[in-house]
Amino acid sequence: MLDFQGYGPRLLEGAWLTAELALASLAAALVIGLVVASAKSSRSLVAKSVATFYTTIIRGVPDLVMMMLLFYGGQIGINMATDALNAHLGTDWFINVNAFAAGVVTLGVIYGAYMSETFRGAFLAVDAGQMEAARAYGMSGWLAFRRIRFPLMMRHALPGINNNWLVLLKSTALVSIIGLSDMVYVADQATKATHQPFLFMVPVGLGYLAITAVSELVVLGLKRRFDTGFSQAT
Amino acid sequence: MADSETPLVVRDLHKSFKDVSVLNGVSLEAHEGDVITLIGASGSGKSTFLRCMNLLEVPDAGELIVHGEHVAFKQNKKTREPASWKQVERIRSRLAMVFQGFNLWAHMSLIGNVIEAPVHVLGVPKKQARERGMALLERVGLADRADYFPAQLSGGQQQRGAIARALAVDPEVMLFDEPTSALDPELVGDVLAVMRELADEGRTMVVVTHEMDFARDVSSQVIYLHEGRVEETGAPAEVLSRPDSPRLRQFLAPRF
Numbered sequence: 126m127l128d129f130q131g132y133g134p135r136l137l138e139g140a141w142l143t144a145e146l147a148l149a150s151l152a153a154a155l156v157i158g159l160v161v162a163s164a165k166s167s168r169s170l171v172a173k174s175v176a177t178f179y180t181t182i183i184r185g186v187p188d189l190v191m192m193m194l195l196f197y198g199g200q201i202g203i204n205m206a207t208d209a210l211n212a213h214l215g216t217d218w219f220i221n222v223n224a225f226a227a228g229v230v231t232l233g234v235i236y237g238a239y240m241s242e243t244f245r246g247a248f249l250a251v252d253a254g255q256m257e258a259a260r261a262y263g264m265s266g267w268l269a270f271r272r273i274r275f276p277l278m279m280r281h282a283l284p285g286i287n288n289n290w291l292v293l294l295k296s297t298a299l300v301s302i303i304g305l306s307d308m309v310y311v312a313d314q315a316t317k318a319t320h321q322p323f324l325f326m327v328p329v330g331l332g333y334l335a336i337t338a339v340s341e342l343v344v345l346g347l348k349r350r351f352d353t354g355f356s357q358a359t
Numbered sequence: 360m361a362d363s364e365t366p367l368v369v370r371d372l373h374k375s376f377k378d379v380s381v382l383n384g385v386s387l388e389a390h391e392g393d394v395i396t397l398i399g400a401s402g403s404g405k406s407t408f409l410r411c412m413n414l415l416e417v418p419d420a421g422e423l424i425v426h427g428e429h430v431a432f433k434q435n436k437k438t439r440e441p442a443s444w445k446q447v448e449r450i451r452s453r454l455a456m457v458f459q460g461f462n463l464w465a466h467m468s469l470i471g472n473v474i475e476a477p478v479h480v481l482g483v484p485k486k487q488a489r490e491r492g493m494a495l496l497e498r499v500g501l502a503d504r505a506d507y508f509p510a511q512l513s514g515g516q517q518q519r520g521a522i523a524r525a526l527a528v529d530p531e532v533m534l535f536d537e538p539t540s541a542l543d544p545e546l547v548g549d550v551l552a553v554m555r556e557l558a559d560e561g562r563t564m565v566v567v568t569h570e571m572d573f574a575r576d577v578s579s580q581v582i583y584l585h586e587g588r589v590e591e592t593g594a595p596a597e598v599l600s601r602p603d604s605p606r607l608r609q610f611l612a613p614r615f
């Protein structure tokens with residue numbers, strides 16, 4: 126009975142795409158967030174201004190608008206660039222923006238801004254003496270970041286990262302408007318064809334819950350990892 | 360005289376923060392086995408002087424020579440910075456610092472703290488670093504605490520652990536910034552005892568301290584700083600017992 130009117134396999138594919146998109150976007154958002162947080166705490170006025178400008182814009186504009194702007198605007202920008210190149214070289218190139226890549230970039234850019242705020246707070250929460258000792262023992266910037274600052278900072282950042290991640294995960298539903306067949310897109314199509322919204326939307330809701338449940342387990346493990354040295358009683 | 364064997368030579372150091380000048384030409388020469396104590400009122404520049412030695416602060420002017428190697432600086436418009444951070448990192452790894460607040464890395468066990476710089480900065484194989492690290496923890500009386508985290512240790516234990524961390528890089532010179540000031544009085548003795556042992560075995564040390572007994576008994580030279588200048592210096596017996604400077608006399612007065 127539960128073959129979802131033949132939509133089963135496509136729904137599964139959609140769920141897989143949602144998970145892939147969410148994870149790839151999370152990775153992008155974490156990297157962007159770290160870089161922007163570093164820029165904000167750097168001494169360079171230019172880096173600071175650019176970073177602040179970026180987070181202000183992103184936080185003030187709806188995700189959906191941002192996504193359409195980056196997707197269509199990005200396509201137009203690329204078209205103009207290739208047109209200019211073609212006119213110059215007499216070639217005939219055309220680059221089609223890959224919807225998956227566009228989704229990752231958009232979600233990464235949006236949630237990178239939120240992550241950067243999380244990271245900035247977390248950096249500030251680390252006792253300055255810890256990095257001072259790292260430098261005093263001859264650690265290079267990268268080594269000190271990797272061995273000292275990052276693990277100490279993550280303890281403070283983890284709750285914020287988790288919140289951002291849960292919102293990001295749900296935002297992946299927006300990518301259906303740029304033509305990606307994530308699980309919401311498939312369910313929407315199926316509902317329109319069969320007029321059975323519950324048959325499709327309830328499993329989709331459960332799908333998100335399943336991803337969330339798995340991620341809670343991962344977060345629990347990470348929390349234990351980064352609490353090492355702090356949770357132990359004296 | 361200083362030569363290429365001298366562990367640490369500092370000449371005519373100047374340092375200002377914004378417009379406030381904190382060091383106005385201070386010098387120091389630490390020969391093998393010297394224990395130099397820096398004393399002076401709060402704000403006289405002792406910590407700043409010490410922090411300039413391993414470039415946690417970059418001096419505005421002056422020379423820094425570690426075992427014959429001159430630290431190279433490049434002059435920007437207003438500020439000076441080290442010409443090579445690689446060189447700075449190398450030099451820092453040879454001058455181990457012990458902080459007032461211990462600053463053991465909170466997310467690492469005690470033995471993890473001790474082997475961190477040897478393994479990741481100096482490239483010592485982990486097993487070898489661990490063996491040596493355990494021997495050092497034994498020395499400071501903490502072998503049974505090797506797997507504890509800093510938060511699980513008393514201040515005195517943390518500071519002795521920090522001294523083991525410093526010894527682990529086999530430093531040319533050990534720099535101490537008021538290592539006992541943050542400790543409960545009953546824990547000071549253990550830390551000072553370890554430091555006395557280090558002095559006895561010929562470790563070269565520069566120690567900022569308010570412990571006048573330690574300065575008198577252990578140091579080979581006392582430097583009294585006042586407003587970023589060396590106001591008086593010499594052997595502890597002279598400087599601490601028969602001070603020339605009225606300021607130093609006043610500084611020492613409550614302790615007589």
Ligand SMILES: Nc1ncnc2c1ncn2[C@@H]1O[C@H](COP(=O)(O)OP(=O)(O)OP(=O)(O)O)[C@@H](O)[C@H]1O
Nearest residue numbers: 376377381399400401402403404405406407408537
């Ligand atoms: N990073 C800094 N920025 C601005 N001023 C500073 C900085 N570090 C130190 N100072 C100032 O330099 C002066 C000397 O400070 P320093 O910490 O070297 O004194 P100290 O002799 O170690 O004092 P204490 O015995 O209280 O530790 C003080 O007036 C202090 O306010």
Ligand SMILES: [Mg+2]
Nearest residue numbers: 405406407537
């Ligand atoms: Mg001080």
